Amino acid sequence: QKEVEQNSGPLSVPEGAIASLNCTYSDRGSQSFFWYRQYSGKSPELIMFIYSNGDKEDGRFTAQLNKASQYVSLLIRDSQPSDSATYLCAVNGGFQKLVFGTGTRLLVSP
Amino acid sequence: NAGVTQTPKFQVLKTGQSMTLQCAQDMNHNSMYWYRQDPGMGLRLIYYSASEGTTDKGEVPNGYNVSRLNKREFSLRLESAAPSQTSVYFCASHPGMNTEAFFGQGTRLTVV
Helix, strand or coil: CCEEEECCCCEEEEECCEEEEEEEEECCCCCCEEEEECCCCCCEEEEECCCCEEEEEEEEEEEEEECCECCCCCCCCCCCHHCCCEEEEEEHHHHHEEEECCEEEEEEEC | CCCCCEEEEEEEEEECCCCCEEEEECCCEEEEEEECCCCCCCEEEEEEEECCCCCCCCCCCCCCEEEECCCEEEEEECCCCCCHHHHEEEEEEEECCCCEEEEEECCEEECC
């Protein structure tokens, strides 16, 4: 079992819709959770991180964390074509080990 | 403010050659990481260093060695390159648990 799992996609949504990206993790001791966006040929860039159960909102983005279910998600409201990218979930467990999932490719069509 | 600097940006090696990928950060971060990225595979952790003087294996350490030379620098060495090591390599640094990790611009390595 991989430590961090994501559906590879592609996830296709029309412009203006809500995109929902999901991630599960195996280490119950994990303490902080990150969503990165990566455009083709570029380095990952942080969208947001969360470490408490519940929701965290930043503009059009909302991260949701459920530690009991070992589940973290990212909602993108009012999706734009410029949001088309690969979204990487990362989990920081013990000893500063930062592990990434395989990423979900999001396609937003005009 | 340079952030995380990786060298080289591109490299072509012949099978069996050795090389070292360099990474330096100027943000005084404790933790540093090496990842490889292959199509459809996300970022796979090769080695990491939680603090100066310590290194630990990640998911895919075979064929690689690392050195945490000081707090700023974390190098990745391929002793005998193989075509399976063709990939994009990213170095990252991280100040602490609930904070952002910063990435270098990546090294595209091709082994022929």
